[in-house]
Amino acid sequence: MKTDLDRLRAQVDVQRLYLELFPHLAGRQRTQARCFRDSEHAMGDKHPSVQLHADGFHCHGCGTRGDALSLVQAALRCDFRQAVVFLQDRFGLATPTAAAARVATWEWPTYTEGAQAMLDVLWGIVRPLAPTRAASTWLQSRGVGVETAWALGCRDWWPASVQIHDLLRDDTDAAAELNLWRDGRPWWVLRGRVPGLVIPAFHPHSLVPVAFRWRFTEPCVIDGRALKSAAQSGGQPMPLGVRVPVGVDLVQGAGNCQILVIAEGEPDWLSLHDALAGAAAVLGVCDVSGGWRSAWSDYLQAPALVIVATHAKANDPIGKAVAATMHTMHGRAEAARRYRRLPLPEKCDANDLHQAGQLLPLLRPILEAARG
Numbered sequence: 001m002k003t004d005l006d007r008l009r010a011q012v013d014v015q016r017l018y019l020e021l022f023p024h025l026a027g028r029q030r031t032q033a034r035c036f037r038d039s040e041h042a043m044g045d046k047h048p049s050v051q052l053h054a055d056g057f058h059c060h061g062c063g064t065r066g067d068a069l070s071l072v073q074a075a076l077r078c079d080f081r082q083a084v085v086f087l088q089d090r091f092g093l094a095t096p097t098a099a100a101a102r103v104a105t106w107e108w109p110t111y112t113e114g115a116q117a118m119l120d121v122l123w124g125i126v127r128p129l130a131p132t133r134a135a136s137t138w139l140q141s142r143g144v145g146v147e148t149a150w151a152l153g154c155r156d157w158w159p160a161s162v163q164i165h166d167l168l169r170d171d172t173d174a175a176a177e178l179n180l181w182r183d184g185r186p187w188w189v190l191r192g193r194v195p196g197l198v199i200p201a202f203h204p205h206s207l208v209p210v211a212f213r214w215r216f217t218e219p220c221v222i223d224g225r226a227l228k229s230a231a232q233s234g235g236q237p238m239p240l241g242v243r244v245p246v247g248v249d250l251v252q253g254a255g256n257c258q259i260l261v262i263a264e265g266e267p268d269w270l271s272l273h274d275a276l277a278g279a280a281a282v283l284g285v286c287d288v289s290g291g292w293r294s295a296w297s298d299y300l301q302a303p304a305l306v307i308v309a310t311h312a313k314a315n316d317p318i319g320k321a322v323a324a325t326m327h328t329m330h331g332r333a334e335a336a337r338r339y340r341r342l343p344l345p346e347k348c349d350a351n352d353l354h355q356a357g358q359l360l361p362l363l364r365p366i367l368e369a370a371r372g
Contacts, residue, residue: 063332292321
């Protein structure tokens with residue numbers, strides 16, 4: 001079934017769009033043009049290397065390819081949302097539905113001064129907490145070192161639950177902005193004793209978590225449904241661990257690492273951190289059905305190697321999106337050097353492999369080849 005964004009792409013003639021955005025690069029034929037990534041060609045693109053189609057473009061010189069939206073992003077140096085708006089305005093196209101708009105407009109959360117102050121206090125309360133028996137047992141059952149999880153900011157909030165409830169009640173407006181106060185009460189996970197490990201998301205430029213996921217350490221049944229985890233941020237796809245805050249010594253932030261590993265959610269994110277022992281930054285993407293977000297693409301610029309650990313499916317949305325983004329960002333040859341895919345067995349995730357001592361042996365050949 002086509003989405004509204006698919007229809008938007010289908011309504012735009014990329015041949016016409018390319019020549020409007022880069023008129024000085026036009027070739028003698030409508031189906032050809034010189035590449036806008038001139039620096040990717042040893043002598044510049046002296047002869048038309050770009051093949052133009054109605055629905056996309058492909059440079060046979062540097063390997064850059066894309067559709068109407070990626071072309072607008074490259075030409076205007078804008079994000080995905082701005083590219084959608086540009087095409088709508090330029091060609092008078094229909095606005096995508098609310099669901100499509102959410103995909104296009106995802107951004108890191110920004111909070112008011114009051115909400116940010118509450119986050120600061122909240123992190124100050126939970127950061128000193130020692131691992132509880134329930135949290136330690138659950139982590140060890142997953143093969144993850146407790147020290148690793150705590151160094152990455154994971155906590156069991158319940159030893160400080162009274163302080164947390166008091167904090168939320170002191171400023172319910174700020175708590176509601178953080179999605180920790182709803183319908184006149186604390187978020188349901190905080191209302192009673194639901195044993196669980198809180199896993200944080202750190203904003204690239206923040207020293208405190210900006211959102212959380214709760215991974216239940218014991219079976220949790222709500223309204224007859226067995227739940228494994230809950231997302232504090234309203235169910236949006238959420239990155240984990242992209243930048244570990246100052247003061248955590250176990251791993252570096254993604255912006256400082258030469259190797260970035262992308263995993264699907266948790267506890268795989270934790271397992272990869274534990275297996276790699278600080279040799280790489282790890283980005284865990286929760287709710288992969290939401291796709292790859294342009295807000296995360298900055299993390300693909302600097303690393304010399306990007307590894308996507310994902311199940312070996314023919315249609316791998318995260319792996320394909322990362323590969324395509326790097327292709328556009330670096331060109332075909334350079335992207336091929338920097339990108340690797342770690343296929344995981346269909347019924348066995350990184351967590352299972354780590355428990356069996358098989359995760360690092362799978363990663364080691366990739367890491368050694370990169371060093372070579």
